Amino acid sequence: MRYMATYDLMETLRNTNQWLGASALSFASYPAFAMVPNPALQWMAAWGEVTERSFQRMVAKPDWGIHSFTCEDGKDHLVNVETVVEGDFGDLIHFKVMGRETKPRQVMLVAPMSGHYATLLRSTVISLLPDCEVYITDWHNARDIPVSAGKFDIEDYTLYLVDYMRHLGPDTHVIAVCQPAPLTLAATAYLAGEEPDAQPRSLTLIGGPIDPDANATDVTDFGHRVTMGQLEQMMIQRVGFKYKGVGRKVYPGLLQLSSFMSMNADRHSKAFSEQIQRVMKGEASDHDAHNRFYDEYLAVMDMTAEFYLSTVDRIFKKGEIAKNAFTIEGKPVDIAKITNVAVKTVEGADDDISAPGQCVAALDLCTGLPDDMKASHLEPGAGHYGIFAGKSWRNNIRPLVLEFIDANAGPRKKAKAKTAKPTPKAANKPTKAAK
Template structure:
């Protein structure tokens, strides 16, 4: 499958689905059919509307949609997402709140690079902004990155996170969600070894595969069944002709989306059929619950082939993080070196992506960290999405995380964002040559 034509064929299939939806919407929604006493006509038009929107949003990067936040003064302050650390494969994004002084809490959200954009954490960002200054890692779609930009694998990812940690300073609270959990842990270990005083104040790990074997799931079983050769042959494609990254080897987001939907095919099928009926009855809205969720869920991005393959090989198969044997550029990311960063683990009881136990394994690896600086929480009846963006996050987990942050904020009061401090990519090179303002 490693051909540009196969990538373009997949994209052509998506376009065909979008065209079929728009055609059905236009054809069966024609005014001349309005008097036909048959519900099938309205249902077909509704199906077309739902299908067109679904296929169209698969290639559109969602907006953050966070315009204002209410401050302690009761006023609404304008929020502007600002790139303070630009890079070829991802940016460090700061949510600048106009007219608000520096907050006591400074939080870096490490977003997943697992097929969705960082906007998957939009509700997480929105819930934290009233109480903290927030930064987030905003990863780029690999199909838009020229081949000349080079490679980006798990070592590059980890080095990038470590660079952001060093740049933002020790009075930082890091929250890693899902896929980057083990790599954020390794990045903290690199910082601890290089400059112990620069370790972040806290690290909250939410539903990530530190030890995939601790609690097998369908995801880990798939990784165990497939050889690396099979995986490379079946999953990796070369970006097609019309994108800036033409020729780059990637794991396509559309292929990842197919896997996501297949895991819960019945649930997604019912959701789309129910939405079709709501549209046919005139009960659906542009920003109803279905559209809010699927506008984000269906918006997918490509990952570099080397990142995807090295994640499977080193994190899942070889279990390098779980064995404390992970190296970056020949340097051992020894988790035992973490001795100042308080670590909090959050898991969901019904998580079918990173089952309970996979993330909890991190605490046993932190041999240099005092017991009093470790914590864990298992959220009852919560699935994977709920523990960082759903009802469980809002009602239970967010207050718990903020309390943990406050309990371990034992570094000097924050200075606010540092002017003139260059953000680095982890290799010592300035990212894009720009400084935060």
Template sequence: MRNMMTYDLMETARVTSQWMGATAQAMGSYPAMGLVANPAYQLMSAWGEVAQRSFERMVAKPDWGIDTVTGSDGRDLVVTVECALKKDFGDLIRFKVHGRDPMARKVLMVAPMSGHYATLVRSTVASLLPDADVYVTDWHNARDIPVSKGKFDVEDYTLYLAEFMQHMGSDTNVIAICQPVPLALAATAWLADVDPKSQPRSLTLIGGPVDPDARATEVTDFGHRVTMGQLEKTVIQSVGFKYGGAGRLVYPGLLQLSSFISMNLDTHTKAFQDQILRVAKGEAGDNDRHNKFYDEYLAVMDMTAEFYLSTVERIFKQRDIARNAFTIDGKAVDISKITDVAVHIVEGENDDISAPGQCLAALDLLTGLPDEMKTAHLEPGAGHYGIFAGSSWRNNIRPLVLDFIDEASGRSEATPRPGNPKANGSKPAPKIDDTGPTPV
């Protein structure tokens, strides 16, 4: 599976399917076909439109699509995305709101690198922008990174997070979602040892596998079921000749997507059948609910082989974070050294990816942190995506997180860290009703 021809074969199949969709759409759309009473041509055109769009989106990075935010005076303020710190495997980006004074809350959102782009947290970012200055980790597609840039594994990922935190300063409030939760915890512990004054003010951990064995899910069962050798032989491929990372070993996005879809094949099949009928009837829109969801869902990115394999081995199999045995370049990362970073855990009652208890395990590792600086919330009835991008997030979790950040800010100003200038006394920004977009 490691040769380039296998990777290029998948890309060839994707391009061919995209071409077939475009061809079917064009043929079924000829004016002369309108003279035929049989609706087959309309269905052929509709199938082609849906197929062409779907296969085209698989290799396109989605736009953030956050152009404005409502200010405290009711005016729409222009939002632009700026690169705050550029790195080979991922950038730190900032959503700059023009015409607005710096906010009291500064948030670093650590987006997952688990097959989709950082835009997966678009609605989360949009919901926080009225109340905070928001920065996001924007991970790069491994297929576009030349082999000469070297490796990128869980240790490198953790060091990237630590560098992003150092760049932003100690008044940062980190929100980590899903996959990066254990590594965000490790990055904070790393800073507690090597650069304490650069630790973030608070750490919100949402639905991540700190201890995958705390409660079993299909994801954890898979991690225990397969061997590292099996994974390496069956899912790792070399990037083909078409992209800048030609020759780099990766877990291909297209292969990941096939796994995602197979987990809920019946649901996805019905969704596409219904969309084809809507297109044929003229009831579909370019930005309707189906397209909004699948434009994001189908946009997948390659992960470096070493990152994927080290995540499975060290986070799920060996449970390095859960055992407080994680190391970077042979140096131990002791989570108990976190002593003055407020930590808040968010879990969903019906989370089938990171089940309740997996993220909560972080609190037991924080033996050096006072109990009054540890909080947790279990959202009733919420699934995995709901705890950061659905109505549960907007209506219940988001207000709790903002209150937690404000409380941590007040505590930090009352007892500033040694070596740090006291944070400025700006008042928390007034809360604005969340009218963010419907989550994808």
């Protein structure tokens, strides 16, 4: 009950702050006060509006908001978000552009499952839609998944990616953003050993912790400072009765959000203070820069406890990917078996989460891959977010990634013959293809 009580306490505090914001806005906007204008009341109303919106967003999954875009023919084409593979813990979705011929570039974006929804990559999707058929992993909020669905750890996550790659076929180009980079590399290696013909054409790893110790950050230091027992005691809670996943052990999104905010507390505090001032002056709008960013940033999701704990233990503490010692159901996954999948890494020079050196380590692990199928890029002045969104991505990184995809879109290079073995059945992996 202790785990459940703390989960419900956090939800109560969030709900209370949302109510306080709504109450302050309602009270300070009382029509009778208009007869005696007072800056304090204007500030209270502005504070209430910003506070209510902020805490309300924390439990709402953002919409993709990609309804249409203008194609080469100069016409606006509708975009349908279609689920192509369903699973208990995540789906593979496709942004189908109606009335447009299928693009030759087929891209699968692997979204992070580190506290935010896949919609965090909305701008990345929009930037790729004109040139690619875009698919993306849409992970589910653990609080909404019944306990009867079973566990979901990093091995299950990897097997989900294997299933997605199998479904899309060998002409796929995979782009993994941040957290999933090491597991996407492992999924490709798994296919290389079990089903080589199902491997993607290329693999682009963006700012991921392949070798967290290559260049330590606060994130990697935290993973080494605490014990697994301390993590379970401090971070893990049980979902309360309000949600379908009641009783499931999770790492709550609200707890992750507090960690995110504390890393740059001064910057976030300044941003909210300035937004309150803009609301007071009537200069704010529903979709201004502040609201566009924080509507997404504050929308957080819970992760299963086993996924969070196994990530810290096996990726950060033991460095199983960095040491090429990762296993699935006790069977080694050898990254050296990747021999004909082009691999590119992208890092930001100012990335304070996955610092330069952590991601490019993937190239050294691919010992079976020819040098002409390896590439890397270090983006000057780019932080963690900038390497997959914003100007750095749009102007510099995206063109390089598309160029890399095109350079490796031809016939696959011949790999050494391997004996295919039957794929072991994965617990909880997706099996239903949407019709």
